[in-house]
Amino acid sequence: MNQSMISAASSMNGIQHKLDIVADNMANLNTNGYKRKSATFADVLTNVRQHDKDYRQPGRATPMGYTLGYGSYLTALSRDFTQGALKQTGVSTDFALEGNALFELELDNGQSAWIREGAFHYTIDPNTKEKVLVTAQGDKVLDKDGAEIRIGLDQEIQVNDKGQVFATKNGLTIVPNPIATLKVVKPISPELLIQTENNYYVMAPNTNRNAVVEDLDLTQNQAVHVRQGMIEQSNVSLIDEMNDLIQAQRAYQMSARALTSGDAMWGLANNLRA
Structure with missing residues (x-):
């Protein structure tokens, strides 16, 4: 009992x-x-x-003993x-990822974090009078070199499927070369990622970054693509x-x-x- x-x-x-x-x-x-x-x-x-030995009867086919x-x-x-459905928003600062990848962010304490939801927006740097790409919580979206993504007040961004960022003005590209490339990583040990209340992912304590995520070069990777003006929905x-x-x-x-x-x-x- x-x-x-x-x-x-x-x-x-x-x-x-x-x-x-x-x-x-x-x-x-x-x-x-x-x-x-x-x-x-x-x-x-x-x-x-x-x-008990009395259970051993003639004709018994099963072995003696029972599992407890x-x-x-x-x-x-x-x-x-796995991939969630993509929803068209038409907002230039909304981004969705196709494939197994995450956007990289920098928190206020300098720690790295990652996010799948690409609902970003601009904040104004009062010192330089530039627009900086951030998350809804104000954390900075990083480029592949670990720097902030900045543009002028009268500019917008255009991003291709490789994550390359171009500055535009009145719908026209200002310079032919990208000003930045979104930093995207692949989770190689998802079990070592801890989800926080902001839908962010951070590394578990006492873990090595190289054991958790791998930096991706989307110009060489055909499995991951960035979609501007779209948001990925939940895969539930x-x-x-x-x-x-x-x-x-x-x-x-x-x-x-x-x-x-x-x-x-x-x-x-x-x-x-x-």
Whole structure:
């Protein structure tokens, strides 16, 4: 009875993690650039108990012994970086990525961060009177050399699918050469990326950048493209999440009933002792 209650309680704890993940995915269904989270579970502890010798009967086909488990637990939390649908916005500072890549940013503390959502805008540098490309939170969008992307007050930017940035005025390119190139990286170890409240990704503590992301040269990479005037939507499927939610709820109900049954059996045993 004690083992059944331990197994049920352990399973309920793991299923609660699953429900939390599904709820988070559903809450971010309309969050631009959001990547679906998924969980991996494993048995807490499994061992083989031996049967009494009386169980060895003529004609028995199965081996002696039985497996005893103690429920499941959350082993890993991963993100699905598959492509989300692209939405046309027509805004010149909106960018979407096609392929497995992230835009690189610089936070106020100098730390690097990455983002999939390219809903950028301009802020004015009061010292130089230039427009600087930043995120909605005001963090700087970097070029491939780690510098800010700046243009004049009367200028706009035009970006090709290789991430090359051109300064324009009245719809005409000012100079033929790009003034910058968006810095784009490929996540090679997504499990080492931690998502923050701003839909940013930062490195896990005590990790090496080279083990987490790889700098991309889009002029040489045919798998990743930048799309100006577009935003990537969430890759969460409401149908899949509803299916996972129903399964998790049913599993939680079954574990709760097992826990209640174990408690009732303990009550009967205590009454017999009395």
